[in-house]
Amino acid sequence: MREIKDPRIHPMTSITRAEVAPDLKTCRVHVSVLGNEEALQTTIRGLRAAEGFIRHELARTVNLRNTPQLTFVGDVSIAYGVNMAKKIDEVIASDNARHVPDEDGIAESAQGPDEDDTADSVPEPDDEA
Numbered sequence: 001m002r003e004i005k006d007p008r009i010h011p012m013t014s015i016t017r018a019e020v021a022p023d024l025k026t027c028r029v030h031v032s033v034l035g036n037e038e039a040l041q042t043t044i045r046g047l048r049a050a051e052g053f054i055r056h057e058l059a060r061t062v063n064l065r066n067t068p069q070l071t072f073v074g075d076v077s078i079a080y081g082v083n084m085a086k087k088i089d090e091v092i093a094s095d096n097a098r099h100v101p102d103e104d105g106i107a108e109s110a111q112g113p114d115e116d117d118t119a120d121s122v123p124e125p126d127d128e129a
Contacts, residue, residue, distance in 0.1 A: 004053065008046030010039045016075045020068060027068035030075035040074045047072045 012034035019028040031047065033040040047054070051070050059067040 003057070004046075004050050006046040006050055008042045009050070010035055010043045013043050014078065016077060024064060024066055024068055026071065028071050028073055031072055032075045032078040034078070040076075044072045044074060 010033045014032045014034075015029060016032045017030040019030075021027070029047075031040070031044060033043050051072075055067050055070060058070075
């Protein structure tokens with residue numbers, strides 16, 4: 001892909017998967033772009049325009065009787081993974097902000113003890129009895 005000079009193809013483009021038909025006539029190429037949806041669609045248009053060149057290079061490097069027809073489709077799995085990682089980091093930061101370590105390094109809730117902890121406590125027996 002480095003030899004393709006089309007400016008529509010985003011520099012941070014990844015081929016995430018290629019599904020070749022059993023007869024080797026067609027291939028669905030899943031493309032991911034680090035950017036927004038518009039960058040992905042622009043990159044796919046650029047790849048479709050360069051399909052002849054890509055097929056020529058593929059035929060030159062891979063010994064097949066027929067070079068498959070390429071179909072480029074967008075893949076948002078990397079963006080989804082990045083988004084999920086951000087959400088996990090936000091939850092961890094929120095959880096860490098709610099817990100304050102005590103002198104022994106044991107985390108206690110910044111909101112104080114839970115109500116359930118005080119309900120289960122047993123009163124001390126009276127020594128007068």
